[in-house]
Amino acid sequence: NAGVTQTPKFQVLKTGQSMTLQCAQDMNHNSMYWYRQDPGMGLRLIYYSASEGTTDKGEVPNGYNVSRLNKREFSLRLESAAPSQTSVYFCAILAASSYNSPLHFGNGTRLTVT
């Protein structure tokens, strides 16, 4: 999806391994989000960042850390991966600085933890 780039697209980890999911935007928007998507559960917010240098917990933050070092990038880190973290992870940005703006999503990272 134009404007939001996620890397990698696929990843397989063993339990206990760590990794960082990267998200970069070229739309110069303030608010960025990390979601996980699991079958039958819709999207669940992990963390979000309303602006550069700020981050807040979402619905399911346990086991994750995030970093918003600049306006363009928002990374999600798994310090010690667990099978329960097998999921599809989406980064999204808010299209404008208002509550009624839609989200723009990346194409996702499909993570499997064995």
Add this chain to the structure above:
Amino acid sequence: AQSVTQLDSQVPVFEEAPVELRCNYSSSVSVYLFWYVQYPNQGLQLLLKYLSGSTLVKGINGFEAEFNKSQTSFHLRKPSVHISDTAEYFCAVSLNSNYQLIWGAGTKLIIKP
């Protein structure tokens, strides 16, 4: 607490038939309502949104949705579906007090030839 319920996890329908995907929400405050579509192996993209004004909202690809405040519903409809509409559809609600969305669990639209 606010919540969004999509009543059907899957909806099978024949090609060229009409379809309705149901969404109900619970909220004690004003909300903005969205429908997103997710095609296989892709991210979500906005289908349509209701902010205010006319309760009938038209979106992309021939979809429309009607906001019903008394029934707290925002059902999605299309008069004639095509095989290319095969996707998962998500209803979401935005409270006008923060930047977080509340999501439904999704409805898979299955088009039968």
